[in-house]
Amino acid sequence: MFLEHSDAKKINVQQHVNQPSICGYAMDMKRDYYEDVELFRSGTILTWSIVLLVFLFTLPVYLPSYNIYLLNIIMVNIILAVGLNILVGYTGQISLGHAGFFAIGAYGTSLIMMNFHFPFFAAIILAALIAAFFGFIIGLPALRLEGPYLAIATLGFGLTIMHIIGRWDFFGGRMGITAPPLDMGISGTSFSYVIQGDVKIYYLILMMTVLLVIGARNLMKTRVGRAFMSIRDDDIAAEVMGVNLTIYKTLAFAVSAFYAGVAGGLYGFVVGFFDPFTFNLILSIIFLVMITVGGLGSIMGAIMGAMLITYLQYDLLKNVENLPYLGALLTTVSKKWFTVIGLANFSSIALGLIMITIVIFEPLGMFGIWIRIKKYWKTWPF
Amino acid sequence: MFEMLLIEGIAIGACYGLFGVAVAIIYKTSDVINFAQGEMGMVATFVAYHVLTVYNVPFWLAFPVTLIFAILLGMAIEFCFLRPAKDPTVLGLLIITLGAEMLLMGLAGWKWGAEQKDFPFLLSVTKTHEMLPGIFINEWTIGVFSLSIIIMISLFLFFRYSKLGIAMRATQQNVNAAKIMGIKVERVFSITWAMSSLIGAVAAMFFAARSVLDPNFMMEPFMRAFAAAVLGGLTSIPGVVVGGLILGIIENFFGYAWPEWKPIVAFVVIILIITVRPSGLFAKHYIKKV
Numbered sequence: 201m202f203l204e205h206s207d208a209k210k211i212n213v214q215q216h217v218n219q220p221s222i223c224g225y226a227m228d229m230k231r232d233y234y235e236d237v238e239l240f241r242s243g244t245i246l247t248w249s250i251v252l253l254v255f256l257f258t259l260p261v262y263l264p265s266y267n268i269y270l271l272n273i274i275m276v277n278i279i280l281a282v283g284l285n286i287l288v289g290y291t292g293q294i295s296l297g298h299a300g301f302f303a304i305g306a307y308g309t310s311l312i313m314m315n316f317h318f319p320f321f322a323a324i325i326l327a328a329l330i331a332a333f334f335g336f337i338i339g340l341p342a343l344r345l346e347g348p349y350l351a352i353a354t355l356g357f358g359l360t361i362m363h364i365i366g367r368w369d370f371f372g373g374r375m376g377i378t379a380p381p382l383d384m385g386i387s388g389t390s391f392s393y394v395i396q397g398d399v400k401i402y403y404l405i406l407m408m409t410v411l412l413v414i415g416a417r418n419l420m421k422t423r424v425g426r427a428f429m430s431i432r433d434d435d436i437a438a439e440v441m442g443v444n445l446t447i448y449k450t451l452a453f454a455v456s457a458f459y460a461g462v463a464g465g466l467y468g469f470v471v472g473f474f475d476p477f478t479f480n481l482i483l484s485i486i487f488l489v490m491i492t493v494g495g496l497g498s499i500m501g502a503i504m505g506a507m508l509i510t511y512l513q514y515d516l517l518k519n520v521e522n523l524p525y526l527g528a529l530l531t532t533v534s535k536k537w538f539t540v541i542g543l544a545n546f547s548s549i550a551l552g553l554i555m556i557t558i559v560i561f562e563p564l565g566m567f568g569i570w571i572r573i574k575k576y577w578k579t580w581p582f
Numbered sequence: 583m584f585e586m587l588l589i590e591g592i593a594i595g596a597c598y599g600l601f602g603v604a605v606a607i608i609y610k611t612s613d614v615i616n617f618a619q620g621e622m623g624m625v626a627t628f629v630a631y632h633v634l635t636v637y638n639v640p641f642w643l644a645f646p647v648t649l650i651f652a653i654l655l656g657m658a659i660e661f662c663f664l665r666p667a668k669d670p671t672v673l674g675l676l677i678i679t680l681g682a683e684m685l686l687m688g689l690a691g692w693k694w695g696a697e698q699k700d701f702p703f704l705l706s707v708t709k710t711h712e713m714l715p716g717i718f719i720n721e722w723t724i725g726v727f728s729l730s731i732i733i734m735i736s737l738f739l740f741f742r743y744s745k746l747g748i749a750m751r752a753t754q755q756n757v758n759a760a761k762i763m764g765i766k767v768e769r770v771f772s773i774t775w776a777m778s779s780l781i782g783a784v785a786a787m788f789f790a791a792r793s794v795l796d797p798n799f800m801m802e803p804f805m806r807a808f809a810a811a812v813l814g815g816l817t818s819i820p821g822v823v824v825g826g827l828i829l830g831i832i833e834n835f836f837g838y839a840w841p842e843w844k845p846i847v848a849f850v851v852i853i854l855i856i857t858v859r860p861s862g863l864f865a866k867h868y869i870k871k872v
Binding site: 288341344347351353356357359482488492534537539541555558560563 | 609615663666667670671672673674675676677678680681682683684685686687688689690691692693694695696797801805808809812816842843845846848849850852853856857860861
């Protein structure tokens with residue numbers, strides 16, 4: 201319902217793409233159910249996916265350590281964006297509170313490991329399940345709310361979580377907490393196996409990212425995923441068709457919160473230290489930007505958006521004055537009309553402009569651009 | 583003590599109500615939730631601060647200058663960001679206004695820096711008058727009361743009797759029908775944003791006088807005001823005001839009893855109330871027809 205228009209456009213685009221094309225391979229019509237659910241549509245895609253995976257696994261060999269840190273953050277954001285896209289892009293519910301689920305994941309994982317000495321996987325899954333439970337709770341009012349009302353309810357949830365964590369000493373209060381050693385076994389016993397360093401964490405996160413992304417992709421091809429999409433397109437029609445709105449809306453929130461919880465748990469170990477104000481409203485907005493810029497309602501869009509926005513935020517726009525040409529220009533402008541010290545705010549300006557231009561000129565996001573490029577080259581001389 | 587808390591609560595509630603009205607006017611006419619509202623008020627307040635402190639202009643001149651700036655800012659945002667978007671979705675509109683919010687916040691931070699400033703406002707929070715025996719009211723509160731009453735009454739009359747107000751209501755009900763009736767819908771949107779920005783700027787100046795001035799200072803008041811507007815029902819202007827008052831009073835009493843939980847009480851109340859009454863307390867709830 202919220203996405204009526206862009207859906208119409210997307211369906212349009214996909215119809216173009218799905219036409220038995222002139223080249224006549226890979227992209228023609230799906231003829232049976234198996235073709236719809238299969239993971240790799242052709243041998244080419246399978247081969248390139250394997251090449252990409254091998255490339256990702258060997259990446260730490262030839263990348264400096266700071267870039268590995270950046271990659272870790274990017275992958276954490278990919279997990280979150282994919283989860284958020286399940287809720288916003290596929291089910292059509294707005295959430296401005298995902299920083300809250302992210303925080304639950306981060307604090308939950310670290311605190312469970314610190315206080316109960318759980319192994320890492322048990323802790324992160326438990327924390328993500330707690331986040332999913334909160335997602336379920338927030339999904340209950342969402343049954344009756346839509347649009348701005350849902351936005352304010354989720355926004356309120358995110359802020360409430362941030363404040364509760366900030367006031368409660370059990371969570372480390374305003375000072376924040378340091379993540380415990382990343383222990384795969386039980387710490388303090390002979391089963392202890394501590395993972396240290398960005399590179400090892402990179403492999404851990406890479407594995408989880410691949411699993412969760414494939415999981416999301418498969419989920420969207422099942423009965424559950426189709427129910428989500430039918431709710432997005434028209435909830436009343438979906439209900440008439442026999443989709444149980446109560447179950448599927450709360451499930452969408454829970455699944456999305458689960459992803460956010462896992463991402464949060466990993467984020468805690470990537471940065472090592474976090475405080476409640478890390479998880480503020482701006483973070484929720486940035487998560488929303490990732491999926492909008494990448495493309496609503498597509499897994500690949502979420503991945504591309506998370507990559508671009510994280511890169512912009514953590515790398516390109518962080519030291520904007522060091523950029524060639526633009527940096528010098530901005531410094532001059534700053535000296536003349538603004539303040540040089542305030543130039544750090546430039547990333548906020550740039551992100552704001554990106555958000556606005558994407559909605560105005562390319563509502564399908566980067567995924568829409570990708571589809572167009574692909575179509576252009578497939579049917580090239582024509 | 584009770585009276586003081588009540589008066590204080592009503593005063594801050596009136597301020598929330600005023601700002602909530604700014605949000606509601608835009609929502610009423612164009613179905614857009616303007617998340618940039620707080621930052622529009624913030625930038626306008628910074629302009630007032632700049633005019634007051636850098637150019638040393640007296641307040642009576644700086645105030646209208648700020649209001650004119652606010653009007654232009656509102657129109658500019660509508661013209662540059664919302665008008666070019668062709669058939670945007672609810673989420674798309676939300677993203678645009680969130681983008682405008684980040685843009686304005688970045689610009690203000692770039693221009694005026696992040697350090698906190700005191701806003702030299704005409705009405706002080708500390709100077710009090712004894713209105714009734716034993717009850718002291720500060721100038722700020724008196725200002726908020728009188729101003730919000732004036733604005734509410736004029737808005738009521740405007741939407742009820744003026745041609746433009748009726749055109750705005752018509753636009754809200756059905757854009758296409760309004761166009762057929764000869765209403766220039768785009769101009770109506772533009773005027774709506776100007777009005778909303780104007781009211782928002784006035785409320786933001788009051789908020790700044792009470793707290794400090796920095797690029798983030800409108801974030802919390804905006805969310806409270808938005809919550810108050812949702813509480814009352816976004817489509818009914820008296821509802822928004824009453825919602826603001828209720829929220830202000832609850833928050834003030836609650837904050838007196840449990841000061842450390844004051845920041846979240848607003849949102850807990852909102853989540854509880856909109857769960858029970860999804861369209862707020864005073865707006866009519868429409869069930870979507872197939």
